[in-house]
Amino acid sequence: MTNTPKNSGFARVGIVAAAWLLIVVVTNLVMAEQKQSTSKEDISSAAFLKVYKVLQHPRCMNCHPAGHIPLQGDNSVAHNMRVKGGKDGKGIPGMKCMTCHQTQNVTGKRTPPGAPNWHLPHPDMPLVFQGKTPAELAKQLKDPKTNGNKTLEQILHHVSHDPLVLWGWKPGEGRTAPSISHKEFVKQMKIWIDNGAVVPK
Amino acid sequence: MVQLKINQKKYEIEADKSMPLLWALRDKVGLNGTKFGCGVAQCGACTVHVDGEAVRSCVTPISAVEGKEITTIEGLSPDLSHPLQQAWIAEDVPQCGYCQSGQIMSAAVLLKHNDQPTDEDINDVMTGNICRCGTYNRIRRAIHQAAKTVRKQKEDNS
Amino acid sequence: MRIINGMTRRSFLKTSAAVLGGLVIGFQLPSSGRRIEAKSKWASADIANAFLRIDEDGSITIMVNHSEMGQGVYTSLPMIVAEELDCDWNDVRIEPAPVNMVYSHTTFGSQMTGGSSSVWTEWERLRLVGATGKAMLIAAAAKTWEVAAESCRAENSVVYHDASKRQLTYGQLTKQASQMSTPKQVSLKDPKDFKIIGTPVKRLDTPEKTNGQAVFGIDVNLPGMLTAVVRRSPVFGGKVKSFSADKAKAIKGVQSVIQISSGVAVIADDFWTAKIGAQAVEIVWDEGPDANLSTQQQSEQYAALANTPGAVARKKGNITTAMDVSAKKLEAVYEVPYLAHAPMEPLNCVADVRKDGCDVWTGTQLQTAEHATAKAITGLPAEKVKIHTTLLGGGFGRRAVPDCHFVSEAVQISKAIQKPVKVVWTREDDIQGGWYRPRYYHKLSAGINDDKKPIAWKHTIVGQSITAGTPFEAFMVRHGVDVTSVEGAENLPYAIPNVLVDLHSPRHKVPVLWWRAVGGTHNAFAVECFLDEVAHAAGKDPYEFRRELLASEPRHLKALELAISKSNWGKPLPKGHGRGLAVHSCFGSFVAQVAEVSVSKEGKVKVHNVVCAVDCGPIVNPNTIDAQIEGGIAFGLAAALHGEVTLKNGRAEQSNFYDYKVLRMDEMPKVETHIVPSTDKMGGIGEVAVPPIAPAVVNAIFDATGKRVRQLPISSEDLRS
DSSP states (O other): OOOOHHHHHHHHHHHHHHHHHHHHHHHHHHHHHHHHHSOHHHHHHHHHHHHHHHHTSHHHHTTSOSSSSOEETTTTEEOGGGOOOTTTSSEETTEEHHHHOOSSOOSSTTOOOOOTTOOOOOTTSOOOOTTOOHHHHHHHHHOTTTTTSOOHHHHHHHHHHOHHHHHTTSOOTTOOOOSSOHHHHHHHHHHHHHTTOOOOO | OEEEEETTEEEEEOSOTTSBHHHIIIIIIOOOSSOOSOSSSSSOTTEEEETTEEEEGGGOBGGGSTTSEEEOGGGTOSSSOSHHHHHHHHTTOOSSOTTHHHHHHHHHHHHHHOSSOOHHHHHHHHTTSOOTTOOHHHHHHHHHHHHHHHHHHHHHHO | OOBOOHHHHHHHHHHHHHHOOSEEEEEEOOTTSOOOEEEEEOSSGGGGGOSEEEOTTSOEEEEEOSOOSSSOHHHHHHHHHHHHHTOOGGGEEEEEOOSOGGGSOTTTSSSOOOTTOHHHHHHHHHHHHHHHHHHHHHHHHHHHHTSOGGGOEEETTEEEEGGGTEEEEHHHHHHHHTTSOOOSOOOOOOGGGOSSTTSOOOOTTTGGGTTTOOOBGGGOOOTTOEEEEEEEOSSTTOEEEEEEOHHHHTSTTEEEEEEETTEEEEEESSHHHHHHHHHHOEEEEEOOTTTTOOHHHHHHHHHHHHTSOOEEEEEESOHHHHHHHOSEEEEEEEEEOBBOOOOSSOOEEEEEEETTEEEEEEOOSOHHHHHHHHHHHHOOOGGGEEEEEOBOSOOTTTTOOTTOHHHHHHHHHHHHHTSOEEEEOOHHHHHHSOOBBOOEEEEEEEEEOTTSOEEEEEEEEEEOOSSTTSTTHHHHEETTEEHHHHTTTTTOOSOOSEEEEEEEOOOOSSOBOOOTTTTHHHHHHHHHHHHHHHHHHTTOOHHHHHHHHTTTOHHHHHHHHHHHHHTTTTSOOOTTEEEEEEEEEETTEEEEEEEEEEEOTTOOEEEEEEEEEEEOSSOSOHHHHHHHHHHHHHHHHHHHHTOOBOEETTEESOOSTTTSOOOOGGGOOEEEEEEOOOOSOOOOOTTTTHHHHHHHHHHHHHHHHSOOOOBSSOOHHHHOO
16 A cells, blocks of 8 residues: 555544643643642632633634624624624624625635634523623523523533634634634633532632 | 526536635626625625525635525516615615615515614614715615515505 | 616617618817807717717617716716707617717816716706707708798607697607708707706616616626736835746636736636736735835824925915914814725726727726827727726726726736736725825914904915826916815815915825815815814804805805704704714805714714705706715715725735725715705716715714814724713
8 A cells, every 4th residue: 555645644643643642641640630739619710711711812702792793803893884693693684694604714815704603692692701700701601591501511512512613713814713722722611610610709 | 517596597607616606696607787896795795695695795605505596686576676676766776886786685685574674674784785875875765665565565465 | 778888889889870860969069169069960980979869769869978977977967968859858868978079078178077077067068969959850840841940849859830730759850850951059948948957857877777787897798808807016106026927827717927017917717716816926026115104104294394384375464464463373283094985896997909909898087098098008090999988886086097007907918918808906906006085184273363253374284296297287286286185275265364275295106096075075174173163262153153254155155054044053952962064165066064973982973964055056957966965975974984094114004894994874874955046157066065074073073072083084082981
């Protein structure tokens, strides 16, 4: 068998996976050590602060605005042409999110970013990130009455797999991604939840 | 090769799949009613309907609309009979006219879902369509006028 | 379809040539004087000399020699002919005129559209066209019936002989009419007998603008045509040093990459491929002398210049003495930025250069100049070069470029590749491509005497000259003063005894251009806002203050008083609301506007309604007046609230509608238009509503908040409470 690019690709994936495993193991060891010296509450709280930083990033916050109008850009200004989420968070017939946002990013500078099911939270449960303190946001995330009727497991699943969340780390040309990786973000979310989903003080 | 269904007709488009629908319509099919204004979904001049929803064709790759029902201004009515076209003529809306295909296509989706739009409802949709000539007040009047026609048609049919 | 557009015209001409049997009337207008000669012809090769053609099927074709860019000339100009012709309006079709001296602007000398002048400059000529046609049709009928022409009358495309109850339609008469000699004198109607003029006639071009059939320049397609996108220097005044086209040429569908005078053109099968290709060209630019130019630097330069004496545009009395004796003195600086026109249809041009001829299809405001440009580039004889004017998807001045660059590019490319080509600008090319309304710096000072009357007014203007270095310079720059820089300032209508207006015209590589309403767009802002400041300083109501100072300007005064009487001037307003006023005269018309605004806690300005009064003399189509007032207000308001092109490293910082914002529907105020009944000289309408809106809004903001805005666009930051 010749060494086709496909095969070499597989090899690369293998190396990356091995390296990743090593990092995870080491990190867990470090974490385990930390566990001994810090309370579960502190660990949870510290993890949430990292999660919070991501949720406050424009890529996440822009679609979790305080008002009816989403935000845009790295400076989180009110969305141009004052689009609204409408009755289902997906826009108003004639100007839906999908009127402009495709299921993926498209060619060209400053074209609208795209991911499947581009939308805002349902207006009955707006899940506001904008202007929230860590404590307010943690409370909101924990409470099924304010988080979209989700269990913490479901929240974790949402942030791990939802394509719209994942888009935040592949936002396309001219847009920044959150400072920590998606994997790290999910990990911190899990640590927060596993250690009691503490509301930071 | 991408197959598109536009105004009930099938077309085979010889182009890269990333080509925006706008340019397939204009440069490949020869339907020029849909206009290029900004190329980045800011002005609404390129608005068409895809499966009944308003879509900015300048940022919609043809690969995304394969097999879907595409309607352009040319397919809105065969004879200027759409209530919006009638209202546009009655209110003498256009000036330069360049943005009006997009204005009408956006308004058509609004009217389909809301035959009694308030000024605020109209703003919510039509703020996505720019007119540099400033025909906004006439557009608003024409939409109200067309909504009246639609309501009357519904009454007559019931 | 009542507009015989660019794409259907070829076949139309063939048909009409075959018909060969109708009245065709043309008018030669010697450039030296206003004498108008009429002559009639058979439909023939001389068709280009016609303004009016009546075919045997009764259709009436009126050639329109002004470009339709939304201002309604394809309706208002035919109305003038139809009125005197006494034809049925439903029979009227229009066709854009080809380039020919006979179609030259009656005042400006070449075929062009601008300066809000189409109706008033064609008024006399087109009335004569219609009246001559009618006289010949009546003469033909009289001859047929063997009766006196005086015993016949015409109405709705029919000539009647009431005594014998006979009638013939214009279609039936046209062949006979064309053989009648052209009358030496015709009588024009008494305006009280007008049936079409003065009525709100609907636009002829509305149906095709509501079903996608209207043909703009960008819609022209020729067999075998390619599309080009041009990369131009990002720095104004820059040039191509070297480029590599390898990556662009590797893209499927890219046909060729060539260097032209303005940059590098990528020619492809379609626009999308040309655009992708253009981005792939690697270009090294020679950025030229303005590579470090910035808005900040310009602002400082202009401020320094304003402290030195400039070229004098107006001098009355003795400003120094008057200032010295003033009891109260005021000084203020007003600044406005560069503005892009941003017409909705991006610039474009189709050129087909062949060995035996050149056809150009484009939406232009300057046909004669484009023709000369295409002729010069191709080296073809004048008669082999044809300019086909399409509908313009907005003009606002952007399609009146003295150097003809958008036509020049297309002709150069087509000549080089020997194929028809369509050059299309992207929106980014448009916003970043220059040809802006210049940035201006205004320094004003005024003195008020003990009687609270203004006795001194000094106004120093700093900004690039639009006409310097163009063919227009010869008659628009006098003693170092470009009239387009000072209009609306040097002709200050207020009765102030001592006035000095002077001008500095710094030069930059940033190309500048007339932008709908030109000088008024910044001078009205500076003058009308500063006058408001002076009124408040004198402790007077801004309306009363203006009224007193306009006592000997009856047309200003009538517009002002009408606007005030239709607004609720002086009546209480809701909290946070304010009213503001501005008066301005330009292009022979007089406009007053009262704006009502509110300002939110965040400093966001909402313009609720605008009452506008206009005196533009006798009116052809009141429907056009309403539309142009609304449109002018929207255009001016876009600039007041949002418009701004700033420079950094010699480059424009904005690029598309996300950062070069324009007015959207939610920001459009209610507009009430009131026309001053007038038999005075006819003025223009397309631009006149633009200048007063910014000062009316800014004065209203002061009324609402006590804060004085002196810089456009209006900044919410500064208005936060």
